Amino acid sequence: MVAGLKATTDHTVQLLSPEGELTPTALSGEYPLEVTEDLLRGLYRDMVLVRRFDREGNALQRQGQLGIWVPLLGQEAAQIGSGRALQPQDMAFPSYREHGVAWTRGIDPTDLIGVFRGADHSTWNPAETRFHTYTIVIGNQVLNATGYAMGQRLDGRVGSGTDGGAPDEATITYFGDGATSEGDVHEGMVFAAAFDAPVVFFCQNNQWAISHPVDQVSRVPLYRRADGYGFPGVRVDGNDVLACLAVTRWALDECRSGNGPVMIEAFTYRMDAHTTSDDPTRYRTSDESEAWKLLDPIERVRVHLVRHSTDSAATAEFFAGVQAEADELAARFRTFCLEMPTPPPDRMFSEVYATPHHQLDRQRAEFLDYLAGFADDGGAATHGGAR
Structure with missing residues (x-):
């Protein structure tokens, strides 16, 4: 037994099994969800398209077109399920893999x-998008999200119901199992609990904090850490898109109604490297990765659709159409990358401060003067435009 795999059945919410079978209580359990063929088709399409452009990003980095890429392979259900649970007015704070x-x-x-x-x-x-910019500093987005959620509460944007005014709001923030070792995550949860902030802490436990396994991160299941802060924690099968959707929808509703923060641990697996700078073969076995392949989030939805679709011909046509759409998206993704213009060398100074700043202006002038020293006879800087 691969370490960690057993935990997908112990105290873990699962609606769609790895074999593609729907749990009978899915429609009326603690986290009810109306499961229709249209819903499954939409979630399947989302996951396939996202996986396809993710693979293209990986390839582009290997070909020298990107400085780095952070793959999400294996975590599509956790992200699509939770993302589709959000309402337009909600706010999301990602790390760098979402x-x-x-x-x-x-x-x-x-x-x-x-x-x-x-x-x-x-x-x-x-x-406009209600999706914050990517955060590279590990765990910092949790503080940002908690502060934003505290503002939602202080501004009266939670717990008002539907009295004809603006709809209630909630915030969700994403982080990995390794980030739970960071002070920022702890501090965010402390403040969220103290101020009843409407924030969902969504931990994608992909089993590895770069090269450190999760059992070196915590002695207890990560969702149980919520107990210490005084708010609910739930573990969900992170490879089950329906469970991720249902539990996150419930958690966001809890926050919008004013019941304070919730933690979700999506128990999943990072099938690829931490980033393209990482080599996972140096710290984990191929047997482990092969075992997790049997829990693939996309395959279980495909199998369910094949077995339970009312029209097999229409299902085959649907799968072919999604694959064609995914390939078209990947091609557009690649073309856009290859045709991106190289920013001018002073681009790095242009959006540091909201207003002009004399120190930055001086630094820009010094930098451009330095580049001018490499100019050829035609007056063009030969080094400034290099990637």
Whole structure:
């Protein structure tokens, strides 16, 4: 038995089994969900498309087109399920792996490229998309999310019901099992508990904090850490998109109604490297990865649709259409990356402060003067535009 696999059945919410069988209580249990074929098809499409452009991002980095890529392979259900649980007015704070959540918030995958190509911090407006920019500092987004959620409560945006005013709001923040060792995560949970902040702490436990296994991170299941802060914690099968959707929807409803924070531990697995700078073969076995392949989040939805669809011909056509759409998205993703213009050398100074700053202006002038020393006879700097 691979370490950690048993935990997917102990005190873990699961609605769709690895064999594609739906739990009978899925429609009326503690986390009810109306499961329709249209819902399953939509979630399947989301996961396939997200996995496809994620694989393209990995390939582009290997080919020298991106500085780094952070793969989500294996974590599609956790991200799509939780992302689809969000309402338009809710706010999400990601780390740097939440490409699937970005997809559910309407952010085009091409908007992610600049971050990993080193061309910009982000190209989306968090106020419009309700999806914060990626956070590279481990765990820092949890503090940001808690502060935002405290503001939602202080502004009276929770617990008001539907009295004709603006809908109640909630916040969700994403982090990994390794981030639970960071002070920022602890501090965020302390403040969230003290102020009844409407924030869902969504931990994607993918079993490895880079090269450290989760049993070196915590002696107890991570969802039980919520007990110490005084709010509910739930473990969900992170490879079950229906369970992730149902539990996150419940947790967000709890927060919007004013019942304070909730922690969700999505028990899943990172099938690829931590980033493209990592080599997972140095710290984990192939047997472990092969065992987790049997729990693939996309395959269990596909199997369920094949077995229970009312029209097998329509199902086959649906699968073919999704694959064609995924390939088209990957091609567009690649083309966009290859055709991105190289930013001018002073681009790094342009959006550091909201208003002009004399020290930054001096640094820009010194940098451009330095580059001018490499100019050729035509007056162009030969080093400034290099990637």
